[in-house]
Amino acid sequence: MDLNGRVAIVTGAGGGLGRSYALLLAQRGARVVVNDLGDGADKVAQEIVAAGGEARAAKCSVTDAAAVQAMVDETVKDWKRVDILVNNAGILRDKSFAKITLDDFRLILEIHLMGSVTCTKAVWETMREQKYGRIVMTTSSSGLYGNFGQSNYSAAKMGLVGLMQTLAIEGAKYGIHVNAIAPTAATGMTSGILPDEQLKLLQPDFVAPAILALVDESAPTRAILCAGAGSFEIANITLTNGIHVAGNPPSADELVARWAEVVDRTDEIVPPYGFMQSEVELKKAGYVAPDKKGA
Numbered sequence: 001m002d003l004n005g006r007v008a009i010v011t012g013a014g015g016g017l018g019r020s021y022a023l024l025l026a027q028r029g030a031r032v033v034v035n036d037l038g039d040g041a042d043k044v045a046q047e048i049v050a051a052g053g054e055a056r057a058a059k060c061s062v063t064d065a066a067a068v069q070a071m072v073d074e075t076v077k078d079w080k081r082v083d084i085l086v087n088n089a090g091i092l093r094d095k096s097f098a099k100i101t102l103d104d105f106r107l108i109l110e111i112h113l114m115g116s117v118t119c120t121k122a123v124w125e126t127m128r129e130q131k132y133g134r135i136v137m138t139t140s141s142s143g144l145y146g147n148f149g150q151s152n153y154s155a156a157k158m159g160l161v162g163l164m165q166t167l168a169i170e171g172a173k174y175g176i177h178v179n180a181i182a183p184t185a186a187t188g189m190t191s192g193i194l195p196d197e198q199l200k201l202l203q204p205d206f207v208a209p210a211i212l213a214l215v216d217e218s219a220p221t222r223a224i225l226c227a228g229a230g231s232f233e234i235a236n237i238t239l240t241n242g243i244h245v246a247g248n249p250p251s252a253d254e255l256v257a258r259w260a261e262v263v264d265r266t267d268e269i270v271p272p273y274g275f276m277q278s279e280v281e282l283k284k285a286g287y288v289a290p291d292k293k294g295a
Contacts, residue, residue: 014040
């Protein structure tokens with residue numbers, strides 16, 4: 001994978017996963033904007049330059065829309081384009097839902113979800129104009145499948161999947177591919193959560209190849225790539241064939257009685273767009289579009 005001539009922005013890249021992403025993108029030839037709040041951004045940018053790459057630090061919060069836009073504008077002014085955005089910045093505020101405060105719930109949504117929205121919005125028009133873009137959202141198995149004590153984090157991370165799904169559709173005709181990564185890695189965010197023997201296997205560098213797969217010219221779009229310990233899997237949001245219950249209104253008793261048929265995953269599909277649910281349901285109800293009647 002050759003990224004020479006490409007310009008990448010990686011948020012939260014002062015350490016952990018973001019650092020690994022930035023270093024690997026630079027190794028493959030990309031110019032990299034290393035975004036973070038602290039001195040880690042400077043250190044990683046210097047590390048890239050020392051290795052013969054091109055990088056610059058951009059120290060700002062992903063929640064500061066004006067600062068994010070200034071970061072993007074400066075990048076385009078000097079490097080003429082932005083090809084890759086990896087939305088990686090994030091924090092944790094884990095507590096059970098009974099104990100969490102609304103402020104901590106909002107904070108996680110603001111940083112993970114709205115921070116990614118802010119950064120993506122800042123590069124979106126540039127990518128549309130150049131008819132090329134690769135955007136990665138950082139989701140999590142906590143969002144995909146739930147995790148005790150992470151209701152705020154789970155809500156934000158699943159929100160990013162919905163954002164990815166729609167932006168991939170809207171960006172398709174402009175050559176913008178949007179994907180999500182669900183990483184498992186030993187970082188400052190996971191320290192103390194997993195035992196040391198597991199953390200040793202979950203190195204950020206073992207996740208980083210997933211980023212290359214999601215930002216290369218041949219990258220997919222609308223993929224949810226799980227990665228950790230050198231293993232890679234795809235998560236899908238599927239739709240079962242389900243059933244149709246007759247009646248006006250349909251019988252709740254029949255629905256409950258036939259629940260096994262509803263959840264049967266035989267021949268389930270991955271809908272290419274949200275409205276397909278309605279299309280499937282209307283078809284099972286016997287609806288035929290006017291232009292297809294009599295065909």
